[in-house]
Amino acid sequence: MSTATGLRRLLVENRQVVFLEALATAAALWWLASAGFGLTDTLSSPPLVAAAVAELLASGEWVPHFSATGRRIAYGFAISTVLGTAFGLLMGLYGFWEKVFQDYITVGLAFPSVFIALFAAMAFGVGDTAPTVTAGIAPFPFVAQNVYQGVNNVDTGLLEMARSFEVSRIRTLGRVVFRSVLPEWFAGVRYGFAGAWKLVTLAEAIAAEQGVGFMIQTELTRLSMTGVLAWTVLFGAVIAVFEYLVLRRIEERVFDWREQSAVAW
Amino acid sequence: MSEHTTDETETDRLASDDAAAIRVEGLGKRFETGEGVETVFSDLDLEIDPGSFVVLIGKSGSGKSTLLDVISGVLEPSEGSVTFVPGDADIEGNGREEVEIGHVFQSPRLLPWDTAVENIEFVHEDDPDYTDDLAREYLDLVGLSEHYEKFPGQLSGGQRQRVGIARALSIDPEVLLLDEPFSNLDEITADSLRRELLSVWRELGKTVLFVTHDITEAVQLADRILMLGDGEIYADLEVDLPRPRDVDSGAFVRFRGRAVERFHSIDGGEDGR
Numbered sequence: 001m002s003t004a005t006g007l008r009r010l011l012v013e014n015r016q017v018v019f020l021e022a023l024a025t026a027a028a029l030w031w032l033a034s035a036g037f038g039l040t041d042t043l044s045s046p047p048l049v050a051a052a053v054a055e056l057l058a059s060g061e062w063v064p065h066f067s068a069t070g071r072r073i074a075y076g077f078a079i080s081t082v083l084g085t086a087f088g089l090l091m092g093l094y095g096f097w098e099k100v101f102q103d104y105i106t107v108g109l110a111f112p113s114v115f116i117a118l119f120a121a122m123a124f125g126v127g128d129t130a131p132t133v134t135a136g137i138a139p140f141p142f143v144a145q146n147v148y149q150g151v152n153n154v155d156t157g158l159l160e161m162a163r164s165f166e167v168s169r170i171r172t173l174g175r176v177v178f179r180s181v182l183p184e185w186f187a188g189v190r191y192g193f194a195g196a197w198k199l200v201t202l203a204e205a206i207a208a209e210q211g212v213g214f215m216i217q218t219e220l221t222r223l224s225m226t227g228v229l230a231w232t233v234l235f236g237a238v239i240a241v242f243e244y245l246v247l248r249r250i251e252e253r254v255f256d257w258r259e260q261s262a263v264a265w
Numbered sequence: 266m267s268e269h270t271t272d273e274t275e276t277d278r279l280a281s282d283d284a285a286a287i288r289v290e291g292l293g294k295r296f297e298t299g300e301g302v303e304t305v306f307s308d309l310d311l312e313i314d315p316g317s318f319v320v321l322i323g324k325s326g327s328g329k330s331t332l333l334d335v336i337s338g339v340l341e342p343s344e345g346s347v348t349f350v351p352g353d354a355d356i357e358g359n360g361r362e363e364v365e366i367g368h369v370f371q372s373p374r375l376l377p378w379d380t381a382v383e384n385i386e387f388v389h390e391d392d393p394d395y396t397d398d399l400a401r402e403y404l405d406l407v408g409l410s411e412h413y414e415k416f417p418g419q420l421s422g423g424q425r426q427r428v429g430i431a432r433a434l435s436i437d438p439e440v441l442l443l444d445e446p447f448s449n450l451d452e453i454t455a456d457s458l459r460r461e462l463l464s465v466w467r468e469l470g471k472t473v474l475f476v477t478h479d480i481t482e483a484v485q486l487a488d489r490i491l492m493l494g495d496g497e498i499y500a501d502l503e504v505d506l507p508r509p510r511d512v513d514s515g516a517f518v519r520f521r522g523r524a525v526e527r528f529h530s531i532d533g534g535e536d537g538r
Contacts, residue, residue: 161374164337164366165388165436173389179378257378261418 030149044226052230062160062234068211072128072200076135080192083136084143091144091150093177108141113199121207131203131211139195140192150181162224182254190247197239284315284472285364285439287336291345294331305331306496309345313489315439318466318473320483322528323493329476330371332442332493336474337368342532349439355507367433367445367471375417381428382413385435392436402432406465423454427461434465441466443475447482459485463508480528485510494531502527 010017027046034043056062085103090097116138119129154177162172178185204213212235219227252259289311295304305328313319323329332339336347349364375384385400402414407427417425426446433441443462447455463486466473477483483490484504492500502524510517 054305155374156372157370157372158376160334160339161368161370162387164334164368165387165432166338167390171387171390173380177400179376181377257416257418261377261416 069199079136088147139192143188150184293344320487367438373429
């Protein structure tokens with residue numbers, strides 16, 4: 001392989017390199033637009049935002065706000081995961097509960113999340129509770145629906161096999177049903193997690209005195225585009241790090257068998 | 266060919282203390298469908314000797330697999346009973362709960378996210394003596410020594426079916442039920458697995474009830490062939506050919522011809538190779 005071919009492959013095929021290229025291109029276009037058309041007040045600019053981010057990091061101001069947001073996301077995510085998994089399993093395993101909940105879950109899927117944030121703000125006022133409850137409730141129908149679909153797709157042949165070998169229901173639930181549902185569950189949970197990021201910051205903008213959403217709202221009232229973008233960039237970086245260093249790693253480990261099976265054939 | 270006069274010498278030699286007789290009395294199975302009640306079979310009586318290799322043959326939809334599922338406990342009978350009697354005892358039969366039954370399915374029904382060893386471990390829930398060495402021992406028995414830690418997706422169809430057989434044997438079953446286990450495999454692999462199954466049966470002496478719609482396979486494997494059709498056992502044939510059986514030998518071909526004739530005696534049809 002020649003050096004030119006190797007370089008071309010690196011620039012075009014390596015996922016991380018392509019990501020950085022796209023990021024650099026977007027920043028360059030942004031810089032050009034703001035400097036070239038004199039729109040620095042409206043669009044800010046990459047150097048200004050980078051300086052603001054550096055200042056935030058150096059001052060440590062970001063720590064309490066990211067801690068508050070992280071705490072609310074963790075609680076909200078836990079609530080939506082537990083509720084969604086429980087409702088999905090109930091609906092998938094028992095026809096009665098499917099009849100009870102399915103219509104509500106369908107409505108929940110279509111319900112605008114911003115309404116839930118507003119209701120939570122009105123019900124719980126300013127503080128930790130409104131963002132946490134919003135992040136807990138809004139994504140849970142997606143988790144429930146995915147788990148329900150996953151249970152419906154469980155291979156009945158595997159269940160018959162377990163029954164034939166007199167494997168207990170609890171072991172069958174853990175080793176057959178839950179493992180079968182895992183891809184759908186994981187997809188639902190990831191969606192729930194993505195929803196939690198968005199909804200916590202949205203609710204913080206409405207009903208909190210601390211957190212990333214609150215700070216973006218504060219910068220907005222100051223009409224500081226640089227401030228808004230600095231918090232947004234920092235927030236986006238944290239999401240990306242979490243996605244690539246935590247979720248992807250977990251997914252790779254949990255679904256290792258699929259990767260190995262795919263390689264074999 | 267003789268009508269159910271069991272070869273005592275052969276069966277006794279093979280029967281181990283771990284094999285059980287299967288006693289089916291007045292067994293019936295009905296399913297409720299949208300159009301009413303469908304009776305698969307009714308008032309079925311059957312006695313299978315411990316350590317024997319019995320093949321149940323019938324056309325598609327004759328109820329072979331349903332009978333196997335009722336015997337294994339996957340399905341509840343609509344009427345009648347299935348009991349299991351230990352090979353060395355003259356007692357009332359035990360219920361399903363008292364015996365170990367190994368079931369090999371048409372498709373291997375392996376957990377795709379578990380390795381070969383883990384698939385065997387799955388069915389040893391309450392076995393305090395289970396270790397992974399036991400799983401490896403049975404994988405060795407079916408010729409999978411190199412594949413302990415492979416996932417089903419990394420194995421060929423024949424290898425997956427071997428894991429299914431190893432799983433069934435690993436629980437040291439008194440009865441081994443096999444539901445058309447080789448029908449999805451190519452003929453070379455299927456023939457190789459038939460030989461291995463016979464070898465394992467001769468070594469372990471389990472009671473085997475094997476379902477197929479392939480008459481050649483039935484004659485190749487069985488001590489006794491039961492033909493199921495119209496909800497009843499309409500033929501019960503002892504296969505008195507010496508083992509190992511050569512499918513091209515004159516005796517085999519003649520026996521097979523008579524079995525085919527008998528197979529189609531009920532209503533003709535296209536099944537039964």
